[in-house]
Amino acid sequence: MPKKKYNAFYAQSGGVTAVINATACGVIETARKSMNINKVYAGRNGIIGALREELIDTSKESKKDIAALKYTPSGAFGSCRYKLKSLEENKAEYERLIEVFKAHDIRYFFYNGGGDSQDTANKVSQLGEKMGYPITCIGIPKTVDNDLPITDNSPGFGSVAKYVAVSIREAAFDVRSMAESSTKVFVMEVMGRHAGWIAAAGGLACEKEGDAPHIILFPEIAFNKEKFLKKVQSTVKKHGYCAIVVSEGAAYKDGTFLADAGTVDAFGHKQLGGVAPVVANMIKEELGYKYHWAVCDYLQRAARHIASETDVEQAYAVGQAAVEFADAGKNAVMPTIVRKNTKKYSWTIGEAKLEDVANVEKKMPRKYITRNGFGITEECREYLQPLIVGESYPSYKNGLPQYVELKNELIKKKVKTNFEI
Amino acid sequence: MPKKKYNAFYAQSGGVTAVINATACGVIETARKSMNINKVYAGRNGIIGALREELIDTSKESKKDIAALKYTPSGAFGSCRYKLKSLEENKAEYERLIEVFKAHDIRYFFYNGGGDSQDTANKVSQLGEKMGYPITCIGIPKTVDNDLPITDNSPGFGSVAKYVAVSIREAAFDVRSMAESSTKVFVMEVMGRHAGWIAAAGGLACEKEGDAPHIILFPEIAFNKEKFLKKVQSTVKKHGYCAIVVSEGAAYKDGTFLADAGTVDAFGHKQLGGVAPVVANMIKEELGYKYHWAVCDYLQRAARHIASETDVEQAYAVGQAAVEFADAGKNAVMPTIVRKNTKKYSWTIGEAKLEDVANVEKKMPRKYITRNGFGITEECREYLQPLIVGESYPSYKNGLPQYVELKNELIKKKVKTNFEI
Structure with a gap:
């Protein structure tokens, strides 16, 4: 008699990326071939979907649509920012x-997210032991912030990195053309409130002396206005223009974010603007240069049109590996990207315990930032470069990328009670 | 005895685009085959290069590098914002x-720019008649603003349009994923201080009911705060989220730009911020929705990585046609894009007199904007759609687009005097 198959729950968690759906694709395609997994139910809006019993039946989606997830940014089933408390604090949730x-015969739990989410996954993995419910729980890495530990890098980051490097190169070409009689300084704001990984990726665009970006402002380096303005001025004098990448997390020595430093609106309310206009105004006031600034915001993490092929492949691979881990009877683990010790970049899938991943933030090492604090070192470049390699273009129709929208049919509820979030 | 060949002067003028170098490629490649033109000298930083006698000898550039211009954004020879006065006002310039x-045997003048530049080209074309110097003068259209008259569209616009439509689609997918528990409103600011063409292009991403963008704020439609907030609220209620494209030129009824409406910095100075944060803050204060905003700025007009193939082809074609016009003995004209009366979009090159083009702004017709003022009509879509069709990817190395940097060798000066700009 064949072994009984159980259903799996898959959820996307936290900020979405250009490639988290590629991971979903890896999970679903692999689960469809699994000897142990019956159907994959996706949480509508992440873990909230499990709590509300809003489960999407992915078996209703065509093979073609699931394959198209590999080319579609964002979270196809919806994501959420919701962190489970500990078992002791909120037993009701568990x-x-x-x-x-139980109602839906779910015994596999795949949780696709960053550090917080791996913490949630770790808690759920303890349900078996602590509450007597047999569950196999696999975390799957995802975060544009690249701050997950153990894994060499996090799926989602490579594509943001590519977007940022491409964008600053293009905009800098533009500014350089105009600098003689117009804009001399360009400031581009990127994500990364706590770590400078994304800002550092901008540095990849600088391949030879004089290339942009000329200055990167990292959250890791306390902002020194005088030193910064001096660097801007000397760059404009030397190259005729200056292109700057600034992390949203750039801050003064006392920890105050530059973005929060003093701007008020007409009513005296503190304004939550970006850091780019703050830096640009500073330059205008002190040095008088004409400036332009851009804030990439969601565009950077949604830009599937310029995703890194390496990132797409890794995102798919961790999804696939998660199901293979479950099939192999593993629990409370997360697939990782392992950089192989080869001359040409190559990687394979490894494995980390969720308890080692949960709530640990991987900071950017100081040795990745140049001594003056405004650029990346060769060691940093060697680490980052392979992650943006390769293009993985979506298909286009009428000039626009064709991103799939799933049917997202909810299965019938079976539990009599509702649950308030 | 063969006819004597003369040199040509080519200059890029005003804000650069993702495809103005494709036009330069068209000019130079065609001129290299011309029976009348000897060398093409490009103005370093546009017309300023002619006044300063800073002439780049394009014959020193390899065939391969000139071909690579087709895939390189920005102005390869430098551009400028500099408008010649009339002959009466500043004869010294002429x-x-x-x-x-005369010193460099130049008898062909190719000027690549927008409305102001065509005015300059028109003035230069009169040198023969008014000052006895034989010159053949051809204007070449370029502007992301799409506001040149007579030509069906302007090279440079199609690529910005594609960038904007792709970006709002991608960011909206992202917001929709998160809206249940996080960001509900996304605001994306685009260029176009006087005309809503670029903002309108965002509307192309909306292909069916409910698609983003849900609201477009045009410079042509006076901003009505109450009506706007009501629309935001009803959109969030209906679709769970709201994606907005706002033109930098969006303004109140009295002409005050939203971007200028009252924000001051900590020192009480009026702050030149973007319009996106102003709109986003308005929504936060009145409706309480969590928001995100992006400002595309130069990224949109430099984004060669996602340029429209149609745009690239047209940009090349107007460069080629300009030289062919000169070869045919024409003067004081500009090649135009003519939309053919075919079911499937097709186009050909036409011709306009510079005097008819100079200083005329093509506004967006009211019939291109929906009655409620927040979207584009079918007629507008039919006009815009073909302009973004096709992808024309640059080549990549190490994950980054390979954009050419020319040698830009200046020829030896011959004129004894300097000229102060």
């Missing part, structure tokens, strides 16, 4: 999860 | 031009 999982 | 042209 009881609810068990109730829903 | 005398200087003749002095430089």
Whole structure:
């Protein structure tokens, strides 16, 4: 008699990326071939979907549509910012999860997210031991911030990195053309409130002396206005223009974000603007240069049209590996990207315990930032470069990328009670 | 005895685009085959290069590098914002031009720019008649603003349009994924201080009911705060989120730009911020929705990585046609894009007199904007759609687009005097 198959729950968690759907594709395509997994139910809006018993039946989606996820940015099933408390603090949430999982024959839990999410996954993995419900729990890495530990890098980051490097190169070409009689300084704001990985990626565009970006402002380096303005001035004098990448997390020595430093609106309310206009105005006031600035915001993490092929492949691979881990009977682990010790970049899939991943932030090492604090070192470049390699273009129709929208049919609820989030 | 060949002067003028170098490629490649033109000298930083006698000898550039211009954004020879006064107002400038042209055997003048530049080209075309210097003068259209008259569209616009439509689609997918528990409103600011063509292009991303963008704020439609907020609210209620494209030129009824409406910095100075944060803050204060905003700025007009193939082809074609016009003995004209009356979009090159083009702004017709003022009509879509069709990817190395940097060797000066700009 063949072994009984159980259903799996898959959820996307936290900020979405250009390639998290490629991971979903890896999970679903692999699960469809699994000897142990029956159907994959996706949480509508992440873990909230499990708590509310809003489960999307992915078996209703065509093979073609699931394959198209590989080329579609964002979270196809919806994501959420919701962190489970500990078992001791909020047992009701866990009881609810068990109730829903039991009702729908779910014994596999795949949780696709960053550090917080791996913490949630780790807590769920303990349901078996602590509450007597047999569940196999696999975390799957994802974060544009690249701050997950153990894994060499996080799926989602490579594509943001590519977007940022391409964008600053293009905009700098533009500014350089105009600098003689117009804009001399360009400031581009990128994500990364706590770590400078994304800002550092801008540095990849600088391949030879004089290339942009000329200055990168990292969250890791306390902002020194005088030193910064001096650097801007000397760059404009030397190259005729200056292109700057600034992390949203750039801050003064006392920890105050530059973005929060003093701007008020007409009513005296503190304004939550970006850091780019703050830096640009500073330059205008002190040096008098004409400036332009851009804030990439969601565009950078949604830019599937310029995704890194390496990133897409890794995103798919961690999804696939997660199901293979579950099939192999593993629990409370997360697939990782392991950089192989080869001359030409190559990688393979490794494995980390969720308890080692949860709530640990991988900071950018100081040795990745140049001594003056405004650029990246060769060692940093060697680390980052392979992650943006390769293009993986979506298909286009009428000049626009064709991103799939799934049917996202909810299965019938079976649990009698509702659960308030 | 073969006819004597003369040199040509080519200059890029005003804000650069993702495809103005494709036009330069068209000019130079065609001129290299011309029976009348000897060398093409490019102005270093546009017309300023002619006044300063800073002429780049394009014959020193390899065939391969000139071909690579087709894939390189920005102005390869430098551009400028500099408008010649009329002959009556500043005769000295024109005398200087003749002095430089004469010294370098230049009898062809190709000027690549927008409305102001076509005005300059028109003035230069009169040098023959008014000052006895034989010159053939051809204007070449370029502007991301799409506001040149007579031509069906302007090279440079199609690529910005594609960038904007792709970006709002991608960011909206992202916001929709997160809206249940996080960001509900996304605001993306685009260029176009006087006309809403670029903002309108965002509307192409909306292909069916409910698609983003849900609201476009045009410079042509006076901003009505109450009506706008109501629309935001009803959109969030209906679709769960709201994606907005706002033109930098969006303004109140009295003409005040939204971007200028009252923000001051900590020192009480009026702050030249973007319009996106102003709109986003308005929504936060009145409706309480969590928001994100992006300002595309130069990224949109430099984004060669996602240029429209149609745009690239047209940009090349107007460069080629300009030289062919000169070869045919024409003067004081500009090649135009003519939309053919075919079911499937097709186009050909036409011809306009510079005097008809100079200083005329093509506004967006009211019939291109929906009655409620927040979207584009079918007629507008039919006009815009073909302009973004096709992808024309640059080549990549190490994950980055390979944009050419020319040698830009200046020829030896011959004129004894300097000219102060």
